[in-house]
Amino acid sequence: MKGMIFTEFMEMVEATWSLDMVDAIIADSRVASGGSYTSVGTYPHEEIIALVLALSQATGIATPELERTFGKHLFGRFALAYPRFFHGMDGGSFQFLSGIENVIHAEVRKLYPDAEPPTFEVEKGKFGLILTYYSPHPFSDLAWGLIEGCVAHFGEDIEVRSEAIHGQPGAQTRFILTRRG
Ligand code: HEM
CATH class of the missing domain: 1.10.260 (434 Repressor (Amino-terminal Domain))
Incomplete structure (x- = not known):
């Protein structure tokens, strides 16, 4: 890592x-x-x-709480370290998170060939966004905090729910993002 x-x-x-x-x-x-x-x-x-x-x-x-808190902190640090990922993000966190796989972590893989960022499957629903986290590493709570950090960065009112996934190889957690109000 x-x-x-x-x-x-x-x-x-x-x-x-x-x-x-x-x-x-x-x-x-x-x-x-x-x-x-x-x-x-x-x-x-x-x-x-x-x-x-x-x-x-x-x-x-508890460790999940620490990981989640760290994830929120880390997103703020990413935003400072990689400002170019934030250019043109007028669509807020949904636009940013929709590019987590094909833009952000794709670029991370190019920049650092030894990095192993996770895989996210992104689905756009009628009321929000669903992100499915796939990783050989147990960092679902870190992912949760990063997503919450992203929502906070864009100053939006979005609920982020986390659901454990069982019986789907490699998939650990589904994050359901719903706009409030
Ligand atoms: C500008 C934003 C972001 C940047 C630059 C970034 C970059 C990175 C980097 C460099 C790593 C380390 C990979 C390694 O060394 O093996 C990583 C890991 C990770 N990233 Fe991102 N990331 C960003 C946003 C996010 C967001 C929004 C999420 C959640 C949706 C996320 C989820 C994760 C997780 C959970 C890991 C831990 C590795 C694993 O789970 O297997 N990242 N990211």
């Missing part, structure tokens, strides 16, 4: 808790990298799972 995800996670932990908390979760998770991440590096995705678990144990906050 790309180093930027790790450096942003550490920055969020430091800003929300403290630098001591950063040191504590690195020690507790016993990550092989020793916690010295750079944004241009690539690290095993298991390390972020171990760090989130250590943070959960230290704070008493």
Whole structure:
């Protein structure tokens, strides 16, 4: 997983808790990298799972909630780091998220051949958008937070529901986005 995800996670932990908390979760998770991440590096995705678990144990906050909060934070950071993805997005989060597979993560795959972004199937419904998350990694709650971060970025009033999917190979979660009002 790309180093930027790790450096942003550490920055969020430091800003929300403290630098001591950063040191504590690195020690507790016993990550092989020793916690010295750079944004241009690539690290095993298991390390972020171990760090989130250590943070959960230290704070008493459940891991899904931590992942979702991190996802919201991460979207804001993506918006600053990749402004070109936001040009011409007059259609707001539905337009942006409709391009998550063929525009955003397609570009990520080109920029970083070692990246493994997830796959999203996008369906446009009468009342909203349905995103189905496919990944070999267990990051549904991160995806949920990223979607909520996207909605917040565009300042829209959209409900984002998450439903676990069973019995469909590779598919983990369906996100149903409905405009309120
Ligand atoms: C400007 C916006 C975005 C950029 C630049 C971006 C880029 C990336 C990058 C670089 C990774 C790491 C891949 C790796 O290193 O293996 C990643 C992973 C991921 N992205 Fe995005 N992303 C964006 C928006 C989103 C949004 C809106 C969602 C949700 C719909 C999303 C869902 C995910 C998830 C869940 C992962 C974790 C990998 C996995 O689940 O297998 N991303 N993204």
